[in-house]
Amino acid sequence: MASDLSELRKEYTGASLRRKDLAANPIDQFETWFSQAQELEVVEPNAMSLSTVDANGQAWQRMVLLKAFDQRGFIFFTNFGSRKAKQIETNSRVSLLFPWVSIHRQVAVSGTAEKISSTESLKYFVKRPYGSQIGAWASEQSSVISSRSLLHAKLDEMKRKFKSGEVPLPSFWGGYRVRPNTLEFWQGGTNRIHDRFLYSIGADDSWNIDRLSP
Numbered sequence: 001m002a003s004d005l006s007e008l009r010k011e012y013t014g015a016s017l018r019r020k021d022l023a024a025n026p027i028d029q030f031e032t033w034f035s036q037a038q039e040l041e042v043v044e045p046n047a048m049s050l051s052t053v054d055a056n057g058q059a060w061q062r063m064v065l066l067k068a069f070d071q072r073g074f075i076f077f078t079n080f081g082s083r084k085a086k087q088i089e090t091n092s093r094v095s096l097l098f099p100w101v102s103i104h105r106q107v108a109v110s111g112t113a114e115k116i117s118s119t120e121s122l123k124y125f126v127k128r129p130y131g132s133q134i135g136a137w138a139s140e141q142s143s144v145i146s147s148r149s150l151l152h153a154k155l156d157e158m159k160r161k162f163k164s165g166e167v168p169l170p171s172f173w174g175g176y177r178v179r180p181n182t183l184e185f186w187q188g189g190t191n192r193i194h195d196r197f198l199y200s201i202g203a204d205d206s207w208n209i210d211r212l213s214p
């Protein structure tokens with residue numbers, strides 16, 4: 001089975017991406033590519049780089065996990081006191097990158113991040129394993145700490161606090177949805193003849209598609 005998939009990959013990465021093969025809607029196109037990334041065993045295909053900028057215009061990035069997507073956008077979860085969250089508060093314009101290097105593809109997204117409702121965050125939080133729920137309570141993400149043992153002490157404290165019953169959703173933890181303005185699909189080709197298609201949203205919420213030179 002695994003060897004079948006690797007054969008598929010070889011053929012696939014050699015293939016070109018044509019306009020006629022593209023979905024009119026970029027989220028539909030993303031869904032197709034995401035399924036293919038899963039089939040082709042890309043490691044953690046939902047790991048994406050999130051770029052934000054600080055108040056000085058300095059860019060920062062880090063990996064986060066995509067936990068859901070639909071026509072409204074891409075959802076990830078984090079600590080609302082973290083560096084990224086503070087930067088999003090200052091400037092909600094962010095960018096995502098899915099680096100599917102092993103299949104010679106990338107998808108880059110630009111858009112605006114907004115918090116999802118606490119009801120939506122709770123729906124996801126209750127599905128997380130106990131350890132991750134406690135972990136969310138224990139870490140003041142992005143703050144400077146003097147030692148690892150402090151973190152363990154905090155974790156033990158939270159285990160004692162929430163040893164019975166449900167772990168509540170921390171008020172400082174939840175999801176962001178990135179509403180896309182542009183999505184670029186990049187397919188590596190032979191002789192550096194790569195295919196790039198940029199979807200941009202228009203004033204009437206319709207999507208325009210341009211082929212870009214590699």
Ligand SMILES: Cc1cc2nc3c(=O)[nH]c(=O)nc-3n(C[C@H](O)[C@H](O)[C@H](O)COP(=O)(O)O)c2cc1C
Pocket residue numbers: 044047060061062063064065066076077078079082083084085141142
């Ligand atoms: C593969 C991978 C997935 C990650 N997923 C998340 C995530 O979903 N949410 C999160 O807050 N941090 C995640 N992290 C940790 C972040 O990269 C980052 O270290 C943390 O969120 C603090 O970032 P900040 O200080 O810029 O806010 C992940 C790291 C890796 C390598």
